Amino acid sequence: MRTGYGEDRxxxxxxxxxxxxxxxxxxxxxxxxxxHLAEVAATHPRFEVLLRGTGTFRPVSDVVYVQVAQGVSSCERLERAVRAGPVSRTLDFPYHPHVTLVHDQPAPVLDRAFAELEAFTCQFTASSFRIYQHGGDEVWRRVEDYQLTG
Known part of the structure; x- marks a missing residue:
């Protein structure tokens, strides 16, 4: 979906x-x-996610995203547990679960994505999470999946 808005990366x-x-x-x-991630997955259950409508972080950040309408609290619990491990970090912004549609594109592109996908909806069961490694070639590669079994 993101490539349709000029994001080749x-x-x-x-x-x-x-x-x-x-x-x-x-x-x-x-x-x-x-x-640590295996322990987190073993103590957190699967949960339903509903994606619905668009949101934006503008003017702070040039991002348009699909909103998480259901499953926010489960995402927040997972996020806190993941960050509480051996590799912790502070966040630049408060955690806000979302699916990015467009990032760092001109305002007309951001506006178009916001309008075109405002009625978007999708529901699924979040049954796992995944760790990726970012290569020097700018490609994100899957390292391991963790099944939510708690």
Whole structure:
């Protein structure tokens, strides 16, 4: 969907709801992080997510997104648990679960995405989360999936 709004880099960014922003992880932190994420997944149940309508972070950030209308509190619990592990970080902005549609594009493109997808709706069961590694080639690669079994 993002590539339709001029974001060529979006071909390498899987559609997602972020739990932790891109964060440098030292090689010696990877095993403890993976163990922590497995524990988080084992203590959190699957949950329903409803995506509906558009939102924006403008003027703070040139982003248009699909809003999480159901499942917000479950996303927030997961986000807090993930960040409480061996690789923690402070957030630049308060956590706000969403699915990015357009990022850093001209205002007319942001406006078009906001209008064209304002009636968008999608429902699914969140049954897992995934850790990615960002390569020097700007591609996000899957490292591991964690099934929500709590």
């Amino acid at each position: 979006a071909r390498h960014i899987p559609t997602h709801i972020t739990l932790m922003p891109p964060t440098p992880v030292a090689p010696e932190q990877l095993s403890p992080l993976r163990r």
